[in-house]
Amino acid sequence: MATLFNKEPVEAEFEPISAEAAAVGLGGEAEPQREESSAIDDGEVGHETARALALTDVIAPRSKPGEALIRLAYRMGVPGHALAAPFRRPTATRVLATVMSPVTGDRTAGIALRAGHFLVHGAKTPIGQLDFDSNARHNPGLERVVHSFSWLTDLAASAPRADCIAIAERITGLWLDANPSPAKGPAWDVENTGLRLMAWLVHAPLVLAGQDGALKPRLLAALAETANWLDRKTVRNGAGLGQVAGWAAVTAAGLLLPKGKPRRLYGEAALIKSLGDLVAEDGGSLARCPAAQMTAIRVLTDLIACYEAVGREAPEAIWVMRELLVPPLLALRHGDGALGSWQGQGAIPADEVASLIAATGIRTRALNEPQHWGYQRLRGKKTVVQFDAGPPPRARHTRCGCASTLAFEMSDGTSRLIVNCGGAALAGGQVPARIGQGLRATAAHSTLVLDDANSTAVLLHGKLGKGAETVEVERRVIEQKGREATRVEASHDGYAARFGLTHRRMLTLRADGTELSGEDILLPVSRKGKRGKVGFAIRFHLGRGVEAHLSEDGRGASLLTADGKLWQFRLRSDPAGKDDVKLSAEDSLWVDGEGRPHATEQLVIEGLTSRGGGQFSWLLKKMG
Numbered sequence: 001m002a003t004l005f006n007k008e009p010v011e012a013e014f015e016p017i018s019a020e021a022a023a024v025g026l027g028g029e030a031e032p033q034r035e036e037s038s039a040i041d042d043g044e045v046g047h048e049t050a051r052a053l054a055l056t057d058v059i060a061p062r063s064k065p066g067e068a069l070i071r072l073a074y075r076m077g078v079p080g081h082a083l084a085a086p087f088r089r090p091t092a093t094r095v096l097a098t099v100m101s102p103v104t105g106d107r108t109a110g111i112a113l114r115a116g117h118f119l120v121h122g123a124k125t126p127i128g129q130l131d132f133d134s135n136a137r138h139n140p141g142l143e144r145v146v147h148s149f150s151w152l153t154d155l156a157a158s159a160p161r162a163d164c165i166a167i168a169e170r171i172t173g174l175w176l177d178a179n180p181s182p183a184k185g186p187a188w189d190v191e192n193t194g195l196r197l198m199a200w201l202v203h204a205p206l207v208l209a210g211q212d213g214a215l216k217p218r219l220l221a222a223l224a225e226t227a228n229w230l231d232r233k234t235v236r237n238g239a240g241l242g243q244v245a246g247w248a249a250v251t252a253a254g255l256l257l258p259k260g261k262p263r264r265l266y267g268e269a270a271l272i273k274s275l276g277d278l279v280a281e282d283g284g285s286l287a288r289c290p291a292a293q294m295t296a297i298r299v300l301t302d303l304i305a306c307y308e309a310v311g312r313e314a315p316e317a318i319w320v321m322r323e324l325l326v327p328p329l330l331a332l333r334h335g336d337g338a339l340g341s342w343q344g345q346g347a348i349p350a351d352e353v354a355s356l357i358a359a360t361g362i363r364t365r366a367l368n369e370p371q372h373w374g375y376q377r378l379r380g381k382k383t384v385v386q387f388d389a390g391p392p393p394r395a396r397h398t399r400c401g402c403a404s405t406l407a408f409e410m411s412d413g414t415s416r417l418i419v420n421c422g423g424a425a426l427a428g429g430q431v432p433a434r435i436g437q438g439l440r441a442t443a444a445h446s447t448l449v450l451d452d453a454n455s456t457a458v459l460l461h462g463k464l465g466k467g468a469e470t471v472e473v474e475r476r477v478i479e480q481k482g483r484e485a486t487r488v489e490a491s492h493d494g495y496a497a498r499f500g501l502t503h504r505r506m507l508t509l510r511a512d513g514t515e516l517s518g519e520d521i522l523l524p525v526s527r528k529g530k531r532g533k534v535g536f537a538i539r540f541h542l543g544r545g546v547e548a549h550l551s552e553d554g555r556g557a558s559l560l561t562a563d564g565k566l567w568q569f570r571l572r573s574d575p576a577g578k579d580d581v582k583l584s585a586e587d588s589l590w591v592d593g594e595g596r597p598h599a600t601e602q603l604v605i606e607g608l609t610s611r612g613g614g615q616f617s618w619l620l621k622k623m624g
Helices: 065-075 080-084 107-114 140-148 151-158 161-178 190-202 204-208 215-237 241-256 261-278 290-309 316-330 350-360
Strands: 002-006 117-120 123-126 375-380 383-388 408-412 415-419 448-450 456-458 464-467 470-480 483-492 501-510 515-524 533-542 547-550 556-560 566-571 581-591 597-610 614-622
Touching (some): 065 261, 107 117, 107 151, 117 140, 151 161, 151 190, 151 204, 161 204, 161 215, 190 204, 190 215, 190 241, 204 215, 215 261, 241 261, 261 316, 375 483, 375 501, 383 501, 448 515, 470 501, 533 614, 547 581, 547 597, 556 581, 597 614
Antiparallel strands (some): 002 470, 375 383, 383 408, 408 415, 415 533, 448 533, 470 483, 483 501, 501 515, 515 614, 533 597, 547 556, 566 614, 581 597
């Protein structure tokens, strides 16, 4: 089946509703409590769903007339307490219930906090030497952890609550001293602010139940002020995941702060709409980023825990959205359980992924044939191939955008054979900041590069420019040498404007997982084509611990994994009879999920090709 993708993927569409409901759209009766079960490991998790999920499941139900009016009035600026309890004085701010979220953090990072320093992407920063001011410059990873208060989840995972309160109060006090009121800078980015408010509410016992009598009233005032700020700013300043985090926090505040029904109704409707803007019909985030996918799942899981804390059933739309988000994430798991390196991320560790899936209680399968998520998954027994067959994310969703179109990764069991370098989003920790930009380049991915140019322009601050706009994909099952195989064929136009060529890549994996054949074809955009030649390189970045030994004829290499698996790589003969390409081995690097860079190797097929087109075939075959 052939599919056409472009940079304007279809987002969630909502059924037209009345003007009053359009301000909000969500009400509805409580749904029956659902039964959950734990996840199973591997890319495929025990299948439980009885039907396919679709975004039609999350169309906001019709609101009761009274709720629609309350929501509209709150949106227009009528105070929540005046709507929830007219003629009564405002109630003092307090947290109404204790939230028991199943989401767990990084225990190692939590232990580091108790020892006196932040541990982010493998780099330590002493708490006492950190400037918490919003305008202070830190690497993006540390900045996010500090201002989103995600460290509270790590701290809670490290020890019993009583042992964590003192350090939680210390850091919270330092942050409030540096940020006494809303301002500009990373601390008041909508995403960080939403995540921070959610963390304060979910982990209130850590920061509100201690011995520091002066901290509690300050933090309660900050809770109320932050919720009011998000009410106003999320709709105007948020985008993508930032809006989801902001509206989820507004909804949580409506659940857990006094007289919060108007805020809850307002937040629920806006949250459903923002999820529809972020998530495509196949459940993939339009950021096309595994870390963003995980953050969205984590936020919704925390929010559902907030509903449970006050004895209220979350809207069915939120449950369904979370279920939609899981299969695309599972599609990026390799045989070792960790994720592939896509859109600037390292290989997010298996235990972190498994812990999050277990927290959701969702049992489902990996998404093999995506629509807008773009990552095709091929599997033959223990061999897994991930293929980026989608266009780069649009500007409003881009986080740490990479020019990775038509790159692939491959693993055999727990061994990664072909990878992307990854880690651009982790630069500034153990990955030097100066190479972060280079890790976003096409050459840092296992794909074809023309004239050392990126298939999509890589801009500063994680943004992407012009390049690959349209990607055509076709997936089918074929018979190869008498055996069944899965073939995915995709092409992009990232080099069309500059070189007059379209890159088409064909990957075919045998059902037994012992052979992956590939073909990279350059096709002229016009019939005439351009004159002359252009340099090209097809890069295959090798996994950590893979040893490469070139063959004597210079057209092949043996690849030995750390656990003793042997694969043979061969460059097939040029059908045109030309022999002006060569295979070489070069240095490379790979960034793991902890942000640590590792020296590796890469195989490179390079040479000159006619601007009238070219064809290059290769084979990876398991020998033992």
